[in-house]
Amino acid sequence: MSKEKEAKSQQKYGKEAFLKAEKNTNERLLLQVLLEDGKSYSKVDVTKIVKDWKQKEVKG
Template sequence: MLRVTKAKTTPGQKFGKAAFLNAAKKTNERLLLQVLLKDGTTYTKEEVTKLVEDWKKKEVKA
């Protein structure tokens, strides 16, 4: 899912919301990242992966 750039990245390197949105392969991934990530905040790939995993584990409220 989180293919940020073709260039090599270093561990712990942070990227903005736009980089993750541009890297999303599918529309549903892009929509999820649009909702979860905050504008003006940078994230590591690991942080975004954890945010997405935690969101997917959340209980659905009826």
């Protein structure tokens, strides 16, 4: 990965920035629930949070 791409992937954004960028309604809803207000995330962080949540075992 180039240094420019790596730096960009590590930039931090607030929850609202991710919600505005996401066009898929299901993904927006998921981000709304998983991300905390007032906290900053990198794209790598958000990808990991979503991936981990999707792999969780369903309890029933």
